[in-house]
Amino acid sequence: MTPQIEPSLRAQDLDFAFGQRKVLHDVHLELYPGEVLAIVGESGSGKSTLLRLLHGDLRPSRGVVEADDGHGRRCDLAELRQQELRQLQRSRWALMTQNSRDSLRMQHSAGANIIERRLAQGERSYARLRAEAKDWLARVEIDPDRIDDTPQQFSGGMLQRLQLARVLISRPSILLLDEPTSGLDLSVQAAVLDLIRKLVQSSAMAVALVTHDLGVARLLAQRLIILQGGRVVEAGLVDQVLEDPQHPYSQLLVASVLTL
Numbered sequence: 001m002t003p004q005i006e007p008s009l010r011a012q013d014l015d016f017a018f019g020q021r022k023v024l025h026d027v028h029l030e031l032y033p034g035e036v037l038a039i040v041g042e043s044g045s046g047k048s049t050l051l052r053l054l055h056g057d058l059r060p061s062r063g064v065v066e067a068d069d070g071h072g073r074r075c076d077l078a079e080l081r082q083q084e085l086r087q088l089q090r091s092r093w094a095l096m097t098q099n100s101r102d103s104l105r106m107q108h109s110a111g112a113n114i115i116e117r118r119l120a121q122g123e124r125s126y127a128r129l130r131a132e133a134k135d136w137l138a139r140v141e142i143d144p145d146r147i148d149d150t151p152q153q154f155s156g157g158m159l160q161r162l163q164l165a166r167v168l169i170s171r172p173s174i175l176l177l178d179e180p181t182s183g184l185d186l187s188v189q190a191a192v193l194d195l196i197r198k199l200v201q202s203s204a205m206a207v208a209l210v211t212h213d214l215g216v217a218r219l220l221a222q223r224l225i226i227l228q229g230g231r232v233v234e235a236g237l238v239d240q241v242l243e244d245p246q247h248p249y250s251q252l253l254v255a256s257v258l259t260l
């Protein structure tokens with residue numbers, strides 16, 4: 001990574017606890033424009049919690065999260081007013097959650113869900129918004145004729161792709177993806193991964209990708225961190241970590257994939 005480029009997102013010395021349960025310990029990471037950082041780890045290791053901290057939905061008990069506000073200015077998420085934070089979350093940053101039903105407006109049409117962030121960015125032409133929504137449905141492999149259906153009429157995999165269209169359409173400067181392709185069948189998964197890869201290549205989007213799947217990490221990400229028990233036990237270039245993991249847990253993880 002070129003040293004003079006400023007990270008879009010930086011987390012330093014992060015601790016987080018749910019009540020008495022300490023979930024993250026001393027996490028440090030940087031996310032640069034135009035790169036994908038994979039966050040890998042066992043179930044319960046704190047990956048989703050880390051994304052919620054990076055998005056500003058949770059406050060760390062110690063440490064700082066700083067992010068680019070989309071205008072080249074760095075801000076400390078803890079110091080933003082609630083309204084400023086919401087505005088940035090709606091227009092400049094995006095979080096795709098593991099449970100699509102938590103993020104989608106289930107009573108509204110698929111089209112309305114997709115254009116919401118474009119409206120927050122100031123787009124007002126109904127014809128343009130509808131055309132964009134149809135285009136994005138097609139890009140995530142959903143029939144554009146389903147634009148007026150509500151998400152309640154969609155399958156689980158379709159909800160996931162609808163959520164992806166909803167966040168990608170706005171080309172956020174910081175994109176946080178929580179297991180975006182888990183549960184999709186292989187051909188759709190390949191199409192979705194290809195779509196994300198092309199968008200990252202054609203923009204300066206900075207992407208943090210939580211995944212269980214080291215294959216997905218290898219396909220999409222340049223760098224990787226591995227979490228165990230809320231601690232970063234390994235960090236480095238994906239190829240390097242996969243070829244020569246240093247920590248015993250990373251060695252186990254990599255070996256388990258290779259022997260499948």
Ligand SMILES: Nc1ncnc2c1ncn2[C@@H]1O[C@H](COP(=O)(O)OP(=O)(O)OP(=O)(O)O)[C@@H](O)[C@H]1O
Nearest residue numbers: 018021023041042043044045046047048049050098
């Ligand atoms: N709202 C909550 N209240 C209390 N504890 C929570 C809450 N959400 C998560 N936890 C706990 O925090 C820890 C980390 O959870 P998290 O969802 O971040 O893990 P994860 O690595 O994303 O897991 P998975 O891969 O299964 O999604 C777990 O022990 C979990 O039980």
